[in-house]
Amino acid sequence: MKTTSPARMALFLAVAAALALILPYVLTPYYLGLVVKMMIFALFAMSLDLLIGFTGMASLGHAAYFGLSAYVTGLTALTLGWNVWLALPAGLMASAVAAGLFGLLALRTRGSYFLMITLALSQLMWGIAFGWRSLTGGDDGLPDVPRPRLWQGYSLTDGVSFYFFAFGLIALSGWLLYRITASPFGQCLRGIRESETRMLALGYDIWRYKFTAFVLGGLFAGLAGSLYVYYNRFVSPDYIHVARSAEVLLMVILGGAGTLIGPAVGAAIIVALENVISAYTERWVMLLGFVYVIVALFAPNGLTGLIESLRKKRAGP
Amino acid sequence: MQSMRLMATLGVAAFASLIQPAQAQEPIRIGVMFPITGPISAQGRPERDAIKQAFEEENNIIAGRKVELLYEDSAGRPDTGLTKVKALVERNNVHLLVSELVSAVGAAVAPYVNEQKIPWVSTVALASLTREMKSPYIFRYVPSSYQYATAAAESAKKLGWKKVYLIGWNAPPGRETHEALKKAFGPENVIDAMFPNVGTSDYAPYISKMDPSKADGVFAAMWGADAPRITQQYVEYGLSKKMPLFGIASFTSEELLGDMPPESEGLLSSYTYCGTLDTPENKAFVEGYKSRYKELPGSYQYMGYMAAKMVIQAIKDVNGKVEDRQAFTNALSKVQVKGPMGMTSFDENRGMVGDFYALKVVKGPDGRLQNSCGERIPQVKDPYHLFP
The missing domain is CATH 3.40.50.2300 (Response regulator)
Known part of the structure; x- marks a missing residue:
């Protein structure tokens, strides 16, 4: 385990916080919006990292919780007129319950079987969102979700206030995720990743640990989904589709699983590639493919793994 | 002297204002x-x-x-x-x-x-x-889906169709076509409406339910690669000779005709573009x-x-x-x-307003399938009075 000195950590946090405060005043609204999108996907990728990187459970259905929470928040805000303090927790609650139920089923398996059952369960959710037209709007989704209303008569109407709202929640979640992974509970998850049988032999109830991690992962993915509804102001079955689960999986792998910061960086890079490069060439998907191939060949542990190994090389044997 | 200079400045300014419009405009x-x-x-x-x-x-x-x-x-x-x-x-x-x-x-x-x-x-x-x-x-x-489906229904009515089947995508355009057909023919005359998912590869379960003695024709509201696929299977079942198939909207669009079987000659449609007009x-x-x-x-x-x-x-x-x-x-x-x-x-x-044409797939002079342009249906409008 590498350790970072508290002074360096404090400096890093101070710089990051200062940057976050300055950004809205130096960026144009469009790029600020893109930063919010990056942050939302960073949270989504970090929530998956809790499963993949820390517990060793490769899920290909993580978009289910992202999408379910998005639908619940969108629907309650749209049809019942709920404000943020009701609609957002309702979404989180729904995704946590769904993660709990799906966890009961999925955690009976491991490896590629786990991958397949999570995929199947998320496609089930997608099928419901796609087919239940009267509730979800079917293929076209739910357009025109209201802006986040904090209290009667006050909504976050401009990009800057929404940026701070999203940044606050995502920074808090990032800190919580960091605390969770650094805690004895997190150490135990790492132990499960390395060897389940050994942890079992040591007397840990590994199912309970895995279940808790699974629900927590679903919960944070749900927060990302709810924020994404407020960001886009619509929700469609595309939020739950397997393509989105695969996309976030790639973000985690690109950045480096098991580091939290890595997946966040991976998310930022993919969102940037998708939106900046595509203005210049229609071959942007190919370019994205090249990036994946290069990372897989030369940095199998992701970008953070690459940086780490370069640092080690410089420091000498 | 001072006033002379002022006059000159004014003169230059006046001249400059004259040539201003020639300045390059932003694209x-x-x-x-x-x-x-x-x-x-x-x-x-x-x-x-x-x-x-x-x-x-x-x-x-x-x-x-x-x-x-x-x-x-x-x-x-x-x-x-x-x-x-x-x-x-x-x-x-x-x-x-x-x-x-x-x-x-x-x-x-x-x-x-x-x-x-x-x-x-x-x-x-x-x-x-x-x-x-x-x-x-x-x-x-x-x-809109209501617009092209209503036009298609009117076109088919002119051919004497009274009772119909519908097979359409399990998606908004398929469902809305169903609404339009029910309005045009009466709900009881839409014998059966089936909604396979987008990208279905085998239509046998749907096609085998269609009985030529019960209806005058079949409407198909699906597009892209699904259109040639259902046409192929419809032809294979021998139904095309007993009960014509009527494609909704861009069902017989030029880029799809190449994938249609040669027997799809006679396939009907009604849309706002006819390639051979x-x-x-x-x-x-x-x-x-x-x-x-x-x-x-x-x-x-x-x-x-x-x-x-x-x-x-x-x-x-x-x-x-x-x-x-x-x-x-x-x-x-x-x-x-x-x-x-x-x-x-x-x-x-x-919304768009334009002429529609009754289309029929025929063999062209080069032996390839093409749309022949039949009767013109002038200035088809979105039917807001039927679907507000």
């Missing part, structure tokens, strides 16, 4: 976003190409102003599409949008476009764009597209081309002053253009 920036990657790219890419063609025919200069097209790729995904439209509007400062054909992307983009007050001509066949979501800035140059405008469109892209244009290309043509005429009408959005959208809603298929315009909710 008109038009955002063109279509699905260029992903499953719908087979339709999105050619449609974008046809838009390019329409502006090239004007040498990219309209009313003395240069036109700059800015391309983006929605990938057919609503959230990607919305982010890309934001990029076009907020980063590239486009004056207007000629964009998109996927209805889910259209639904996601519409509230944003309305809020930003950016004139947008879409080719999204979403009925709600001219209903619940209508806005002075949103124009739809493509028939003999008008000078259509010849120019087909030849222009063929010389550029080495293939025949179909109905998607036609929609893109015409959406661009409407915009071009409106820009001419306001003398290139697209910055005045009020004046520009007013001009656009009054535009009348004689296109490849005849006169066309926008209705009071800014």
Whole structure:
């Protein structure tokens, strides 16, 4: 385990916080919006990292919780007129319950079987969102979700206030995720990743640990989904589709699983590639493919793994 | 002396003000976003190409102003599409949008476009764009599902059809076609309506339920690769001889005819584009597209081309002053253009109005399948009176 000195950590946090405060005043609204999108996907990728990187459970259905929470928040805000303090927790609650139920089923398996059952369960959710037209709007989704209303008569109407709202929640979640992974509970998850049988032999109830991690992962993915509804102001079955689960999986792998910061960086890079490069060439998907191939060949542990190994090389044997 | 200098300065200033209008104007920036990657790219890419063609025919200069097209790729995904439209509007400062054909992307983009007050001509066949979501800035140059299904029903009624089957996508256009057929024929005369999912490979369970003694014909509301597939299977079951198949909207679009079996001769349809129509405008469109892209244009290309043509005429009408959005959208809603298929315009909710043709698939002189253009159905409008 590498350790970072508290002074360096404090400096890093101070710089990051200062940057976050300055950004809205130096960026144009469009790029600020893109930063919010990056942050939302960073949270989504970090929530998956809790499963993949820390517990060793490769899920290909993580978009289910992202999408379910998005639908619940969108629907309650749209049809019942709920404000943020009701609609957002309702979404989180729904995704946590769904993660709990799906966890009961999925955690009976491991490896590629786990991958397949999570995929199947998320496609089930997608099928419901796609087919239940009267509730979800079917293929076209739910357009025109209201802006986040904090209290009667006050909504976050401009990009800057929404940026701070999203940044606050995502920074808090990032800190919580960091605390969770650094805690004895997190150490135990790492132990499960390395060897389940050994942890079992040591007397840990590994199912309970895995279940808790699974629900927590679903919960944070749900927060990302709810924020994404407020960001886009619509929700469609595309939020739950397997393509989105695969996309976030790639973000985690690109950045480096098991580091939290890595997946966040991976998310930022993919969102940037998708939106900046595509203005210049229609071959942007190919370019994205090249990036994946290069990372897989030369940095199998992701970008953070690459940086780490370069640092080690410089420091000498 | 002092006054002399003042006079000279004034003179220069007056002269300068005279030559001011000759100063180079900023180009008109038009955002063109279509699905260029992903499953719908087979339709999105050619449609974008046809838009390019329409502006090239004007040498990219309209009313003395240069036109700059800015391309983006929605990938057919609503959230990607919305982010890309934001990029076009907020980063590239486009004056207007000629964009998109996927209805889910259209639904996601519409509230944003309305809020930003950016004139947008879409080719999204979403009925709600001219209903619940209508806005002075949103124009739809493509028939809505109610519009083309009602037209198809009227066309089939003229052939003497009274009882019908429907097989349609388990998606909004398939369901809305069902609504339109129920209105046109009466609910009891739609013997059965079946809704297979998009991309179904085996239609046997559906086709075997169709009984030629019970109905006059079958409507098919599905598109893309599914259209040739169901036609193939329908022909294999020998049903095409007993009970004709009637494709809704772009079912027999030119790019799909190559994949249809030779026995699909006699396949019926009714739509706003007929590739073989003999008008000078259509010849120019087909030849222009063929010389550029080495293939025949179909109905998607036609929609893109015409959406661009409407915009071009409106820009001419306001003398290139697209910055005045009020004046520009007013001009656009009054535009009348004689296109490849005849006169066309926008209705009071800014939906497309144009001539439809009864189509029949026949063998062309080169032995390949083509659409023959039958009876003209003049000025088909979105039926707001039936579907408010």
